[in-house]
Amino acid sequence: xxxxxxxxxxxxxxxxxxxxxxxxxxxxxxxxxxxxxxxxxxxxxxxxxxxxxxxxxxxxxxxxxxxxxxxxxxxxxxxxxxxxxxxxxxxxxxxxxxxxxxxxxxxxxxxxxxxxxxxxxxxxxxxxxxxxxxxxxxxxxxxxxxxxxxxxxxxxxxxxxxxxxxxxxxxxxxxxxxxxxxxxxxxxxxxxxxxxxxxxxxxxxxxxxxxxxxxxxxxxxxxxxxxxxxxxxxxxxxxxxxxxxxxxxxxxxxxxxxxxxxxxxxxxxxxxxxxxxxxxxxxxxxxxxxxxxxxxxxxxxxxxxxxxxxxxxxxxxxxxxxxxxxxxxxxxxxxxxxxxxxxxxxxxxxxxxxxxxxxxxxxxxxxxxxxxxxxxxxxxxxxxxxxxxxxxxxxxxxxxxxxxxxxxxxxxxxxxxxxxxxxxxxxxxxxxxxxxxxxxxxxxxxxxxxxxxxxxxxxxxxxxxxxxxxxxxxxxxxxxxxxxxxxxxxxxxxxxxxxxxxxxxxxxxxxxxxxxxxxxxxxxxxxxxxxxxxxxxxxxxxxxxxxxxxxxxxxxxxxxxxxxxxxxxxxxxxxxxxxxxxxxxxxxxxxxxxxxxxxxxxxxxxxxxxxxxxxxxxxxxxxxxxxxxxxxxxxxxxxxxxxxxxxxxxxxxxxxxxxxxxxxxxxxxxxxxxxxxxxxxxxxxxxxxxxxxxxxxxxxxxxxxxxxxxxxxxxxxxxxxxxxxxxxxxxxxxxxxxxxxxxxxxxxxxxxx
Amino acid sequence: xxxxxxxxxxxxxxxxxxxxxxxxxxxxxxxxxxxxxxxxxxxxxxxxxxxxxxxxxxxxxxxxxxxxxxxxxxxxxxxxxxxxxxxxxxxxxxxxxxxxxxxxxxxxxxxxxxxxxxxxxxxxxxxxxxxxxxxxxxxxxxxxxxxxxxx
Numbered sequence: 001x002x003x004x005x006x007x008x009x010x011x012x013x014x015x016x017x018x019x020x021x022x023x024x025x026x027x028x029x030x031x032x033x034x035x036x037x038x039x040x041x042x043x044x045x046x047x048x049x050x051x052x053x054x055x056x057x058x059x060x061x062x063x064x065x066x067x068x069x070x071x072x073x074x075x076x077x078x079x080x081x082x083x084x085x086x087x088x089x090x091x092x093x094x095x096x097x098x099x100x101x102x103x104x105x106x107x108x109x110x111x112x113x114x115x116x117x118x119x120x121x122x123x124x125x126x127x128x129x130x131x132x133x134x135x136x137x138x139x140x141x142x143x144x145x146x147x148x149x150x151x152x153x154x155x156x157x158x159x160x161x162x163x164x165x166x167x168x169x170x171x172x173x174x175x176x177x178x179x180x181x182x183x184x185x186x187x188x189x190x191x192x193x194x195x196x197x198x199x200x201x202x203x204x205x206x207x208x209x210x211x212x213x214x215x216x217x218x219x220x221x222x223x224x225x226x227x228x229x230x231x232x233x234x235x236x237x238x239x240x241x242x243x244x245x246x247x248x249x250x251x252x253x254x255x256x257x258x259x260x261x262x263x264x265x266x267x268x269x270x271x272x273x274x275x276x277x278x279x280x281x282x283x284x285x286x287x288x289x290x291x292x293x294x295x296x297x298x299x300x301x302x303x304x305x306x307x308x309x310x311x312x313x314x315x316x317x318x319x320x321x322x323x324x325x326x327x328x329x330x331x332x333x334x335x336x337x338x339x340x341x342x343x344x345x346x347x348x349x350x351x352x353x354x355x356x357x358x359x360x361x362x363x364x365x366x367x368x369x370x371x372x373x374x375x376x377x378x379x380x381x382x383x384x385x386x387x388x389x390x391x392x393x394x395x396x397x398x399x400x401x402x403x404x405x406x407x408x409x410x411x412x413x414x415x416x417x418x419x420x421x422x423x424x425x426x427x428x429x430x431x432x433x434x435x436x437x438x439x440x441x442x443x444x445x446x447x448x449x450x451x452x453x454x455x456x457x458x459x460x461x462x463x464x465x466x467x468x469x470x471x472x473x474x475x476x477x478x479x480x481x482x483x484x485x486x487x488x489x490x491x492x493x494x495x496x497x498x499x500x501x502x503x504x505x506x507x508x509x510x511x512x513x514x515x516x517x518x519x520x521x522x523x524x525x526x527x528x529x530x531x532x533x534x535x536x537x538x539x540x541x542x543x544x545x546x547x548x549x550x551x552x553x554x555x556x557x558x559x560x561x562x563x564x565x566x567x568x569x570x571x572x573x574x575x576x577x578x579x580x581x582x583x584x585x586x587x588x589x590x591x592x593x594x595x596x597x598x599x600x601x602x603x604x605x606x607x608x609x610x611x612x613x614x615x616x617x618x619x620x621x622x623x624x625x626x627x628x629x630x631x632x633x634x635x636x637x638x639x640x641x642x643x644x645x646x647x648x649x650x651x652x653x654x655x656x657x658x659x660x661x662x663x664x665x666x667x668x669x670x671x672x673x674x675x676x677x678x679x680x681x682x683x684x685x686x687x688x689x690x691x692x693x694x695x696x697x698x699x700x701x702x703x704x705x706x707x708x709x710x711x712x713x714x715x716x717x718x719x720x721x722x723x724x725x726x727x728x729x730x731x732x733x734x735x736x737x738x739x740x741x742x743x744x745x746x747x748x749x750x751x752x753x
Numbered sequence: 754x755x756x757x758x759x760x761x762x763x764x765x766x767x768x769x770x771x772x773x774x775x776x777x778x779x780x781x782x783x784x785x786x787x788x789x790x791x792x793x794x795x796x797x798x799x800x801x802x803x804x805x806x807x808x809x810x811x812x813x814x815x816x817x818x819x820x821x822x823x824x825x826x827x828x829x830x831x832x833x834x835x836x837x838x839x840x841x842x843x844x845x846x847x848x849x850x851x852x853x854x855x856x857x858x859x860x861x862x863x864x865x866x867x868x869x870x871x872x873x874x875x876x877x878x879x880x881x882x883x884x885x886x887x888x889x890x891x892x893x894x895x896x897x898x899x900x901x902x903x904x
Contacts, residue, residue, distance in 0.1 A: 023842060025839045025840065025842050026842070026844070026845075028847070029838070029839040029842075029844060029847075030835075030839060032844055032847030032850050033834070033835040033838050033839055033844070033847075033850060033854060034782070034822070034823065034826065034835060035780070035781075035782020035783070035821065035822035035823045035851045035854075036782065036823075037847060038781065039784075039848065042781040195882075196880070196882050197846070197848075197882060198784070198786045198792060198794055198846070198848040198849045198880060198881070198882055199784070199786070199846070199848045200786070245846075245847070246846065247784070247786075247846045247847070247848025247849075248845075248846040248848060248882050248883055249846075250882070276785075278788060279786065279787040279788060279789070279791075279792075487846065488845040488846030488847070488883050489845065490842075490845070639841075639842035640842055642842075642888075643842055643843075643845055643883070643884055643888060644845075646884060646885030646886075646887045646888065647845060647882070647883045647884050647885045648885075649885055650882075650884070650885035650886065651882070672787060672789060672791070673787045673789070673791035673792055673880070674789060674791055678880055678882065680877045680878075680880065681872075681873040681874075681876045681877045681879070681881075681886040681889070681890065682873045682874060682877045684885055684886045684887075686869075686887055686890075687885050687887045
């Protein structure tokens with residue numbers, strides 16, 4: 001880093017080099033490429049002990065007894081903890097979120113039963129394996145997605161196996177379906193997707209003078225601090241969580257219990273504790289994208305106008321609800337896609353099972369429902385002999401228009417038309433016939449297009465707020481503590497770009513800190529596409545306060561001089577918050593039910609085109625390229641934004657073609673990366689990102705969130721391309737060669753053996 | 754064995770090379786992502802060959818030259834790669850990057866005609882969950898052209 005120029009003027013009317021809109025490498029990029037960056041699981045301390053977890057081998061069972069005596073007797077073991085050692089054995093206040101350590105019943109293979117701390121990792125793992133649990137197996141609930149005809153004989157929670165429902169309708173869907181010229185139905189199944197953050201959960205914790213400090217990845221440090229405080233019976237102020245640097249998240253670090261395990265062990269042993277889960281533990285016990293079974297029907301008239309969208313979705317949340325109800329809520333809102341139609345209906349259920357615990361995953365309920373809707377749109381276009389892009393264009397929700405289900409306005413920054421056009425104008429789409437004509441032998445070529453919408457932030461009525469704090473030092477150095485946290489997006493670099501331009505100062509005068517509950521004012525989750533939008537807006541606001549103070553002190557004076565005056569006058573510290581806007585008008589939603597449906601005031605969208613080949617004989621799919629147009633408003637850091645888009649598309653490819661966490665009667669079939677396939681560099685084609693010009697009036701410098709919506713259109717675009725290439729429209733994800741081969745054989749009239 | 758050019762002794766020959774590197778030597782640039790040779794985060798060079806250090810016992814590296822991500826700066830291809838990965842904004846969380854650095858450096862060091870396909874194959878044992886690989890591939894190709902290896 002260069003030495004700051006302390007002679008720089010306190011402000012200039014326009015910064016010499018605006019930072020917003022520049023592609024700036026992440027602050028820690030240099031440390032990453034040299035191997036010097038110390039992640040939370042790289043942390044060590046003297047006197048540190050190593051931890052391991054004993055986990056359930058049954059999907060559903062009463063615990064008759066947990067005998068830790070052999071583990072306790074093992075040489076080198078320092079502590080063995082079970083549920084009775086947890087002061088408040090709950091992960092939060094809702095019992096449906098499960099215990100910290102199961103003490104009466106287990107509801108999933110891999111559920112944590114005991115924690116061990118020992119002098120080294122091998123001893124901890126060996127001792128954990130010595131814990132004897134006597135199980136009384138109970139009937140297994142496979143759930144409505146895995147086993148749609150199941151009649152469950154047991155309830156996993158006192159209220160039954162339904163964790164939540166949501167329903168809403170506008171207009172008269174049945175009448176529209178009954179009179180439409182064309183009704184297209186898709187009955188889709190989407191599978192449990194594992195995040196596969198490359199750094200598995202883990203970190204370190206230390207107990208000192210009545211306070212616990214935890215270094216562990218978290219997408220919501222404030223929430224984790226409360227979970228830890230609740231479980232240990234501490235004041236939240238006595239819990240400090242430092243949540244980066246961390247190796248990826250994608251939703252997996254929203255509800256991760258590891259910070260609680262670490263704190264508990266440090267509290268009991270009074271020693272620094274290290275825990276790093278194995279990939280196998282993470283694969284089996286970690287959260288997944290909710291599997292869904294969705295039936296969507298669209299009604300279209302002869303002119304290609306949508307007269308109805310009707311969706312029914314069932315989601316499997318596994319043994320505990322965590323974010324399941326919110327995921328379903330998001331599905332409901334996005335079930336109508338970016339389309340205008342007078343009649344819409346959504347009926348959704350989220351149910352418990354003894355399968356993998358499901359949680360937040362990038363896209364949060366949208367990829368599951370958008371898949372069938374978009375596939376139906378492409379299929380309808382084919383039936384009507386219309387360009388699939390044109391069919392979508394005729395039905396697009398325009399900026400300022402009203403949401404088809406809830407009737408609230410969608411905001412003026414929404415750029416669905418421009419985003420769709422940007423993708424459709426790409427040669428991949430324009431030259432799709434020439435591409436198809438080049439098919440050779442069994443390799444049939446196809447091109448698909450799809451579009452998606454996703455709200456920014458937690459939604460209306462949820463009290464969603466981001467905050468920032470700023471201190472200017474006598475030497476003019478500016479420190480900003482802001483949330484949401486960074487889990488790989490270089491968010492602090494983008495916050496710094498915003499700060500530099502508000503203050504009219506060089507970016508190297510400004511340091512941004514994230515992910516520390518002691519210093520950063522609570523700002524909510526790194527989730528819901530809200531970080532750049534909400535965190536950036538809070539940074540903009542706090543910097544505007546300092547800017548006003550600098551202006552008041554007189555333009556053109558040396559910053560150092562003015563800074564010293566501000567410090568002397570007790571005006572060195574500033575705080576600001578940005579409450580995310582609620583919808584201007586709740587439309588058809590009763591005002592008192594606003595939080596129940598939580599519609600968004602701000603949306604983004606993405607349109608993607610996929611070019612591929614399918615081997616008609618083997619069912620193999622080869623991707624040749626993906627074009628991703630994304631409506632991100634003003635990109636604060638275009639290089640970072642494009643990186644988010646490319647990474648999102650790759651996860652969409654995995655969801656479409658490769659990734660499936662499989663269970664059979666509650667027992668994992670998938671156990672690790674040897675049988676859970678994520679796309680490699682040879683599976684992933686070149687991805688071309690188009691940042692669609694736009695401006696979100698409520699966001700910092702016109703920016704809005706975009707990192708989730710880019711995951712959504714990939715799978716339906718791939719499936720539509722397969723449909724175009726082969727005439728077979730796959731409705732079960734992932735489209736493995738075996739599934740596609742079976743469907744192709746069926747289409748050829750060959751009955752499977 | 755030599756690690757990054759320095760002789761190393763006093764380790765348990767039956768330990769995983771990964772653990773000797775991380776815990777005995779404290780070189781924590783080398784990461785563990787799966788422990789079974791599937792993710793490539795623990796890739797190091799063993800006599801110039803990329804290997805998953807979670808699959809090698811320290812005793813198997815005896816008398817040999819081990820290069821970790823920390824040792825790559827001393828070779829020209831490694832230094833160029835560092836620069837290009839940063840400039841291309843080719844990394845996000847960065848946890849896979851030490852492994853990618855090692856695999857790509859080996860590829861550049863011993864390949865005359867580096868192509869997009871050859872780069873994708875060379876890093877196909879390194880799982881990255883953040884980037885979608887597009888920028889990683891561009892960065893490696895640019896580093897290759899700077900070292901004269903890009904056809």
